Amino acid sequence: MxxxxxxxxxxxxxxxxxxGENEAVLDQARALRAAGHEVAVVAARTDELARRRLYPVRAAATVASGRGRTxxxxxxxxxxxxxxxxxxxxNFGRAWVRGWDGPLVATLHNYRPLCAGATLYRGGSPCSSCLDGDRWAGVRHGCYRDSRAATVPLAWANRRGPAADPxxxxxxxxxxxxxxxRRTYLGAGIAAERTALIPNFVDDPATGDPVAPTGRWVFAGRLTAEKGALDLLxxxxxxxxxxIVGDGELLDRARSLAPPSVRFLGRLDRTELRRRLPSWLGLxxxxxCLEGAPLVQLEALAAGLPILAFEGSSVAESVRADGTGAxxxxxxxxxxxxxxxxARxxxxxxxCRRVFEDSYTERTWLRSTEGLYREVLGVSPPAGR
Incomplete structure (x- = not known):
């Protein structure tokens, strides 16, 4: 191209x-550059901005109004x-997009335009109250950071529903x-012809020294309510x-629920987790919650690791469709x-490894994304491709 x-x-x-969103953006920038494109990552970084005076107030105003940093x-x-x-x-406003003159694509990594908590989850099960028209349900329940005050800017921004999102x-x-x-956003009123289904990818893991099999299962993720670790334990x-690989606000509670056969390994960096994945029996x-497309699912498949998924998430649907576990x-x-x-x-x-190679490699993602860019630019693919 x-x-x-x-x-x-x-x-x-x-x-x-x-x-995972941060990681996916960095991975995509690297992949596009490796394919010969010029790429600029235009970033606002919470780690830097949060040190500034009145940052929480400024961020809340930006979220509520859609205006601010652009x-x-x-x-x-x-x-x-x-x-x-x-x-x-x-950290960025949303109003600027209306005036941007040029092709614009957006990846919807989560459900924040539909839900203050971004997960469509509350109290142990999926929740669609705000999406169904009860625009202030998130405030009543404190769906963002368990705080009604912190939820107000998000509820205000979403008060007119997805159709009004810039x-x-x-x-x-x-x-x-x-x-x-995709089905969830279509149900919220997004036209099918404006969507593109392009899953994330992960690097093909480098072949290193083999890791001895342990015969143990593994959970890898944040220890928060929507990730289901407490329900699992x-x-x-x-x-x-x-x-258990990961950390989070529910760590102490998770430890109290776990039988002696459960080990807590803490947070592992991405490289170390991927090195160890082949040693486990299954993820x-x-x-x-519904999930988008968590990278740990793809990292497991890249390692040839089957997945035991509980009903209700996008991962469970994928496992059933692709036959990559149970x-x-x-x-x-x-x-x-x-x-x-x-036993299976x-x-x-x-x-599992073949499914990764067919659907979740950098090559597959790049082909789909370059095709999408050609589409929005109105450019036909070169002959022979």
Whole structure:
């Protein structure tokens, strides 16, 4: 494809809370550069901005009004062929997109335009109250950071529903990461022809020294309510080995619920986690929210690691569709499900690896994304491609 000038716009979340969105943006910038494109990452970084005086007030005002810090000056200086917005919350305003004259694509990594908490989850199960028209439900329940006050700017910004969201209305194409996410946004009123389903990718792991198999299961994620770790530990059979990789506000509670066969390994950096993944029996994914497309799912497949997913998330749908593990409901007994999976999963490793190679590599993502850029630019693909 002809070399393009591509601007990725992203408000980076604080590093204290590891973010798959941050990682995905950096991965995509690297992949596009490696393909020969000129790429500028136009960033606002919470780690830097949060040190400034009155930052919480300024961020809240930007979220509520849609005005404030904008990337426009940097974009004009770079003069991109395509602007690709990943995240504007909470450090960029949204109003600027209406006046941007040029192709604009946006990836919807989460459900923030539909939900103050960005997860469509509350109190142990999926929640669509705000999406269904009760615009202030998030405030009543304190859905953002368990705080009514902190939720007000988000509820105000979303008060007129998805149709009034500047980014949803202006983007030439909206990228969704999973079929479940796509269906959810279509249900919110987004026209199908304005969407593109392009899953994330992860690097193909470098071949290193083999890691000895442990025969243990692994959960890897934030220890927060929507990720389901507490619900998993309440059901986890005594004597079945499980490793918990991650940290979060519910760590102490998780430790109190865990039987002696559960080990807490803390937070592992991405490289170390990927090195160890082949050693586990399978990835347990108990998320209670819909999810977008968590990178840990793709990293497991790249390592040839099958997934035991609980019903209700995009990962469960993917596992069922691709045959990359097993899906269990929250109502069924867990011990027999684990026993059955433990017997099947070693034979699924090669298949999981093939699914990764077919669907979640950098090459596959790049082909789809370059095609999307050609589409919004009105450029036909070169002959023979």
């Amino acid at each position: 002809t070399t393009l000038r591509i601007a990725l716009v992203h408000s980076f979340y604080a590093s204290a809370q590891p973010s 990337p426009v000056a940097d974009l004009l200086a770079f003069a991109p062929d395509v602007v690709h917005v990943h995240n504007l919350f909470p 980014l949803l209305g202006r983007a030439d194409r909206l990228v969704l990461l999973s079929e479940l996410s 309440r059901r986890w059979p005594a004597g079945v080995p499980l490793d 347990v994914f108990p998320s209670r 899906v269990v409901s929250w109502d069924e007994p867990l011990p027999p499900a684990l026993s059955h999976a433990a 999963f070693p034979g699924l490793r090669a298949h």
